[in-house]
Amino acid sequence: MAGVRLESAEEPPTSDTSQVTGELLELALGYVYSAALHAAARFGVADELADGPRTAGEIAHAVQVDGPHLYRLLRFLATKGVFREDDEGRFHLTPLAEPLRTGTERSLRDYIVVRGEAAFWESAGRLHDAVRTGTTAFAGLYGIPFYDYVADEPEFGRAFNSSMAAFSEALSDDVAEVCVFPGASSVVDVGGGRGGLLRAVLRRNPHMTGTLLDRENVVAGHVLDEPDLTGRWSAVGGDFFASVPSGADVYLLKHVLASWPDEQCLQILRTCRAAVPAHGRLLAVNAMIPAGNEPHPGKTIDMLMMTVLDGRGRTRAEYEALLTAAGFTVTRFLEPSSHASVVEAVPTR
Numbered sequence: 001m002a003g004v005r006l007e008s009a010e011e012p013p014t015s016d017t018s019q020v021t022g023e024l025l026e027l028a029l030g031y032v033y034s035a036a037l038h039a040a041a042r043f044g045v046a047d048e049l050a051d052g053p054r055t056a057g058e059i060a061h062a063v064q065v066d067g068p069h070l071y072r073l074l075r076f077l078a079t080k081g082v083f084r085e086d087d088e089g090r091f092h093l094t095p096l097a098e099p100l101r102t103g104t105e106r107s108l109r110d111y112i113v114v115r116g117e118a119a120f121w122e123s124a125g126r127l128h129d130a131v132r133t134g135t136t137a138f139a140g141l142y143g144i145p146f147y148d149y150v151a152d153e154p155e156f157g158r159a160f161n162s163s164m165a166a167f168s169e170a171l172s173d174d175v176a177e178v179c180v181f182p183g184a185s186s187v188v189d190v191g192g193g194r195g196g197l198l199r200a201v202l203r204r205n206p207h208m209t210g211t212l213l214d215r216e217n218v219v220a221g222h223v224l225d226e227p228d229l230t231g232r233w234s235a236v237g238g239d240f241f242a243s244v245p246s247g248a249d250v251y252l253l254k255h256v257l258a259s260w261p262d263e264q265c266l267q268i269l270r271t272c273r274a275a276v277p278a279h280g281r282l283l284a285v286n287a288m289i290p291a292g293n294e295p296h297p298g299k300t301i302d303m304l305m306m307t308v309l310d311g312r313g314r315t316r317a318e319y320e321a322l323l324t325a326a327g328f329t330v331t332r333f334l335e336p337s338s339h340a341s342v343v344e345a346v347p348t349r
Contacts, residue, residue, distance in 0.1 A: 031124075036077050038116025041109050045074070045083070046093060046100035053090035099170070106170045114163035119149065119156065123307040130306045137307045146308050151217070161193065161218050168196040168254065174336040175254065175285055176200035181208065184249035184281075188213060190240050190272060191256040195222045195233075197285075198252070202229050211245050213238050241267050246275035254285040254340070258301060259311040262322065269326030273347065281346050282328060288341035289313045297339045319343050 040046070043063045048054060056071035074083050074091050082100075084092045093101075099108040114120070119138065126137035138146050150157040175197060181187070187210045189198040195212040202210050202224075209232045212219055216237025224233045236245065241264070244251070251272050257265045272282055287298035302313030314322075320330045320343070328345035335341045 033077075033080060034116065036073055037082065037112055039073060040077060040082070041100050041112040042116070043070075044102060044109075045070075045091075046097050046109070047102050049083075049091060049093045049097070050101060053086065053092040055090050059091070108166055108170060110159070110166040111163040114159050117156070117159070119146075120304075120308060127303070127307050136310045138309070145310070151215070157217065158221075161221060164255075165194040165196055165221075165223070168193055171337055171340045172197040172200040172254075175340050175342060176204050178334050178336040179283060179342060181205055181250055184208060186210070186248040187250040187252060188245050188248045188275075189252045189254070190244050190268075191253065193218055195219070195224045195235065197254050198233065199224055199226070199229065201252070202232055209233065211236055211248065213240060213244055215239075240271060242271065244271055244275045247277055248275075249277075249280055251276055251280065251282045252285070253282065256286075257284055257311075257319070257322070258286045258305060258313060259309050261310050261312065265322050266326055269322060269328070273327040276347055278347055278349075281331075281344060282323075284319065284323070284343045284345070285340050286319070286343075287313065287339050288319065288333075288335070288343075289315050291315070316341075316343075324348075 043065055045059055045063070048059045048062050056074055057067040059074075060067035060070045075085060077083050077097075078085050078091070081094055081096045083097050084094050086092065098104070099106055100112065101107055102109050119142070122141055123136075123138040126141060129135075129140055130137040133140070136146075138149075142149055144152070150160050179201070181201075184205075185208055187198065187201055187208055189195060189201075189210060189212050191214055192198050192212045193214055198210045198212050202208055206228075210224075212222055212224065212233065212235045214237070219235040219237050222235045224235060238244070240256075253268070253272070256268065260268065269282075276282060287296070287301050289298040289302065290296055298313045305311040305313065316333060323330055323343065323345045327348050329348045330343060330345045332344045333341060334344070
């Protein structure tokens with residue numbers, strides 16, 4: 001009809017708009033990658049590829065799962081470099097998939113399996129409650145603090161402790177390599193789990209002896225019983241809020257402080273301060289949040305703390321403030337890994 005102008009359809013989105021939309025949707029569906037990674041770790045797919053590439057059907061038969069579904073899972077993970085599909089439909093291990101193998105150096109399979117369990121998954125789904133209330137999502141869901149749950153649920157507790165040992169193993173050598181111990185002959189690993197870091201330190205320092213301190217059920221699974229370490233270690237069950245062995249030259253606190261709020265951190269540090277002699281040193285190891293907008297493991301761990309534990313990621317200045325308040329003077333910072341910055345401190349004189 002003359003004189004009538006039909007409004008054109010909305011202009012197609014620009015390439016920039018399309019990219020932004022795609023990136024946002026990818027972020028919104030990030031949990032699907034976590035679920036896929038958890039499934040691949042649970043079924044031991046990487047172990048089935050240790051001797052060479054195999055089809056999804058061959059892997060599915062070995063691990064007793066559905067072949068077509070497993071193929072779709074592996075095809076999806078291959079988009080992120082976890083496994084690689086060749087032109088013949090076989091899947092290969094990649095550097096990113098290698099840590100999914102069981103019992104290998106720096107294996108993270110146990111860590112990834114446990115992080116896909118309901119205690120973590122459901123807590124992450126209630127992150128909005130944590131932000132709204134200023135509390136921890138896990139405690140709201142389960143009615144008790146996370147570490148009480150670990151103690152009360154033996155099967156989950158064993159799996160969690162094993163997962164933390166796996167995470168520790170992946171970083172312990174890096175930390176031990178940059179930490180030097182001139183004149184030191186003894187070390188205490190406070191809250192040291194199964195002793196992965198202590199083992200790495202003792203291996204590199206054959207003149208030293210060490211003590212592992214953690215909850216009794218945790219140290220029962222220690223990894224220190226090696227021929228080269230015979231007679232050089234002890235494992236002690238205890239509570240680092242109450243006391244730690246006194247008089248050692250060096251005290252280690254690896255990935256402990258991030259798990260607790262400031263008040264409890266100060267209690268742990270003051271307990272250590274009471275045990276550290278005048279010539280002693282404390283080495284606190286945690287991911288340290290940097291300034292700026294760039295991604296960093298410390299920022300990711302901070303979200304995990306809000307969902308599961310009542311801890312928090314901290315900046316360098318915040319860790320220094322805690323140590324100062326507890327009676328220590330910071331002497332240096334080291335960063336062997338983005339997951340493991342080392343703050344060295346000595347008793348304030």
